[in-house]
Amino acid sequence: MTQPPDDGPVMMPEIPGELWTRSAPGAIAVGDLWLLAWDDIIDSAIITAVRADYVLAWPVTFEPEAATGSARLVLSHDSPLGLPMVVWIQAETGIGTHLLARRFGPILSRYEINELRRSLLDGDSPSGTLVTTPAAEPSSNGEDILRRVLQRYQNFCFNEWPGHDVGEGVLNRSAIQGKGIRVEDVTDILGIGPARGLALWDGLAPPTELETTTLANALKTDKRELLVAPTSAEVDELKKPEFKADIMLLERKLGRSEREVRSLLLQSSMQAARQQGGRADTAARINAAIHRLLAE
């Protein structure tokens, strides 16, 4: 998937450290303000709908004079961060829960969100909500801020983990079996040992570029048809924000990208599941993998 370049972390204001660390533990809920993070990019957004592993969200920025079009303002005394905020209701975006980094707390009720949605689609003013309509004349950089918001959130929208590209995707076993191929055939084609063959076959390890190309050539098929995003209880668990702080810590400690750290944790915890059977639950296995990596 091609991703447009990002303009860098320009959306966030200078906020005192104690405000950033003042998170409010709690489940993902409609109306909450969250910090979003991926590698060195951070942003914030209000959750407008909660699904199994993604949310819909309204982008938030912190230059009230930049509000333009349907954007709404939240005044500083209503903001969990004590700062006035621009809520870009015209840019609602689907975002994977793996991007949610820190919950700052509730800011809008479900009623207010519904009322704001209605005002956006009907083109009139919302009622009964703490957000206000911005001044008639936005500052000259309002359009520029909105352009960057749209670009940033398109990137967030298409940011999926785990992916199905080479290095992250695992073998699409049903597609391969559909060609009459068995694990022994994969091992023979790739010239690998049975342990590696089984790991690939069971989706415990992603095939390398060379392995994928070799298999695709042998099976006379497109490489993309051979790979799927891994699915497992560990994947579902790692998408939860509960692990995000440790993942970000590991990124800094290991000097690796978030995608790389997540892959390491996934493979480590899935290997442990295979070795331990049902002796530890999924979250415990992931926490053990985090501690192993932190201790290295």
Add this chain to the structure above:
Amino acid sequence: MLIVGGDAHPSDRRVGVVQLLPRDDLVVVLGRTTKQPKLNDRCIPSPVTLECSLDKSGWWIERHKHSIDRRHFGTPACQFLGTLPPAEMKALEEFWEQVRWG
């Protein structure tokens, strides 16, 4: 209006237009995926539609809802690929009615 376009910016995603926001000069789109959605994903099937360059079956999916600046449409970054046939257009309209309120 419902059309199918390539997404803004360098991206190989297909998107379907579901809502115009005239006050903002923005267009709300739903992304199309050819990957099997998960059980609880909100989506509808989108069959192969060669007249819109959709050469693999897929799904219109709420997960990839986002907004695009109207000025990108019709540029190389966001090319018009076609108008959906009536049956697929009706299905997408009905799906949007289900998910537009979040």
